[in-house]
Amino acid sequence: MLRISRALHDAIVDHARRDHPDEACGLLAGAIGTDLPERFIPMLNAARSPTFYEYDSMEQLRVWREMDDRDEEPVVIYHSHTATEAYPSRTDINLAGEPGAHYVLVSTRDPETAEFRSYRIVDGEVAEEPVEIVA
Amino acid sequence: MAIEARIPTILRNYTGGEKTVTGEGATLQDLFVDLDSRHEGLRGRLVSEDGSLARFVNIYLNDEDVRFLGGVQTPLTDGDVVTILPAVAGG
Numbered sequence: 001m002l003r004i005s006r007a008l009h010d011a012i013v014d015h016a017r018r019d020h021p022d023e024a025c026g027l028l029a030g031a032i033g034t035d036l037p038e039r040f041i042p043m044l045n046a047a048r049s050p051t052f053y054e055y056d057s058m059e060q061l062r063v064w065r066e067m068d069d070r071d072e073e074p075v076v077i078y079h080s081h082t083a084t085e086a087y088p089s090r091t092d093i094n095l096a097g098e099p100g101a102h103y104v105l106v107s108t109r110d111p112e113t114a115e116f117r118s119y120r121i122v123d124g125e126v127a128e129e130p131v132e133i134v135a
Numbered sequence: 136m137a138i139e140a141r142i143p144t145i146l147r148n149y150t151g152g153e154k155t156v157t158g159e160g161a162t163l164q165d166l167f168v169d170l171d172s173r174h175e176g177l178r179g180r181l182v183s184e185d186g187s188l189a190r191f192v193n194i195y196l197n198d199e200d201v202r203f204l205g206g207v208q209t210p211l212t213d214g215d216v217v218t219i220l221p222a223v224a225g226g
Contacts, residue, residue, distance in 0.1 A: 025223070043223075047224075052224070052225070052226050053224060054224035055223040055224065057195075057222070060220060060222075060223060061218065088225070089225060091224075091225050091226035092225035092226060095224050096225070097143070097145050097191075097221025097223065098144065098221065098223070
């Protein structure tokens with residue numbers, strides 16, 4: 001189960017809307033071991049593509065170092081699908097490299113309603129989990 | 136000549152859970168071979184079959200992405216820190 005504040009949920013959806021029709025990507029950092037997402041970190045999609053996303057490698061190093069210094073970890077790793085459902089693609093599954101993270105997918109294919117879903121992806125296995133939005 | 140290598144969570148099954156291991160080598164590819172002698176299988180996650188850097192792994196020498204240096208041929212010196220991060224990417 002992913003517990004996430006309304007503000008962080010909305011920040012992810014807003015970012016996905018803003019970058020549509022390209023995929024948006026980023027993460028939520030939280031204190032190590034708490035499983036609590038606290039800090040919104042939108043990332044550049046270095047691929048600038050409607051069908052692919054990739055963090056910029058130098059931005060990633062900077063952000064990962066910053067998390068280390070603050071005793072944080074990536075609690076949520078998010079990206080958007082802009083024409084398909086919010087379900088991990090084969091590529092998403094093959095490249096998932098953070099077994100401890102919640103993988104959040106947002107679909108912006110519907111201009112009115114954003115689909116917001118969360119998964120664990122470990123060793124090529126996908127497990128969807130409930131999302132609880134708290135105040 | 137000691138080089139420190141920082142290992143991401145997903146590859147720590149090769150290092151007995153260690154976050155940091157040390158090795159040696161005049162170049163990055165030498166370091167990978169040295170590390171693989173004690174952490175078997177690690178090298179196969181960092182380079183592709185032709186020996187070049189694997190596509191979706193980021194490797195940094197100190198503060199630089201080695202793709203912008205010399206790739207696997209990047210020379211190393213004593214005290215260097217090599218950081219490995221899985222690329223965050225998908226479709």
